[in-house]
Amino acid sequence: MMNVRYSVMADLELLRKLAGFQTLETVTRELGIKRQSALNLLSKLKKEEYLTVMGGGPKKRLYRITLVKQRKRDLGMFDILNKYSPMKLAPWYDHQVHGKYTVEDALVDAVQTGSFRAILSSLRLFSHITDWPRLYKLAKKKNCWQKIGALHDVAKKLFRAKHLPTKYSGKPHDSMQYLVRNYRTKENWIKPIEQEWNVGIPFRNGDLRKGEV
């Protein structure tokens, strides 16, 4: 039997052996240790943040073990987008906000990324906007209210989005802005929205279909 009383931080080999999804049985088999020793080891790994547990209760416990620490996270833009949008995104960076972070913040952040997929995914957030003054204030601060207004009109045409209060529906006289740099639509039903808000909207019907919007 193997001696499991070692420091986990130092033992990279152990982590390499166990990295991935494991159950109690696979750990005992992999390391050739007793059930109780495996439980002790898993507990130690969890304490040192290399392990997270999934399942439990009537389900089998699944342990996710990684070579790097799995820190506790606060929600960020990608978490909110993936919660509300049917089109899920694989985050290309870890975004976390420590403090108040709402759907309104996530929508403005998504537009600010300039990423086609993030903007397409953010359309669904218009069904969950409750605090229009907050959204307006945030968007004005980042100079993107024009883009948000245009996106809202596109969302309205596609599904039941929340109504934009008349107070904020005034069309701007600002210069042309693009959601994605120099991209404009070729769809006739979107063109009037582009002209109205003076915003280049990059979507085509196929994109909206793929994005399940």
Next chain:
Amino acid sequence: MIDYAEQQKLFGTIAKYLSDDITCYAFGGTAMMYFGCKEQTKDIDMLFENTDLRDKFIQAIKKLGFSETSPFKIYIAEKLRDKFRPLMFSFAQIRFDLFAGKIFHTVLSPLMLEDFFAVHEFKEKHTLTVKTLSPEHIFMLKAVTERQNDFDDIRTILERRPDFNWQYLLDETIWQYKKGDNWVLYDVEKTLQELKEYIFIPETYIQKLRSAVQESGKGEKQNLTKTAKTKQKKEKLSMQKKLFKR
């Protein structure tokens, strides 16, 4: 020393004292903690796009009790003479190394500004946004500093992050060289050679970097003989001593 949880709390507290929204870039030990590769760090290394942003940050940390300290015992003389050396602030065994515009010779590249590992926003009255540079950028920055601890950190990154992108590192190194950092090519190549003893590095990348060093033609450091190198080290030491005396 400061650990991850303490550092997060500290950033949250700093955000309360900010007079404006500030964005900065974390590298060094702070970035290593965000990667999940390190428990604690001696100093919090941060880079600001300009001195105005850095000054606003300094105002906030001064309100918390941080005061400026001397960088003399920490950096070698050559680094101390650099125009872009950091301002250092400490309080209760926590130290900030604050850079503006450049990290010594290393410029903020377009990729550094766009492609980061993580973004942490600390929202209070104003927002402190901490963007963590990618592991490849951290590798490059640590290779340039040439301290033993930095070499160990590079090893840790490579051992714990199998998704490390060698081509990305190569491209960034060459970009930095073209922007005027003459030493970066040599330093990264030297680090790769040393790393080969511990970690598998695809030979193609080493060859590409070597050919870039040769192409550079300038390769001042490459042409140095061993004796010349020791001479240079002695000079550095004597300069350091002089500065200490002052």
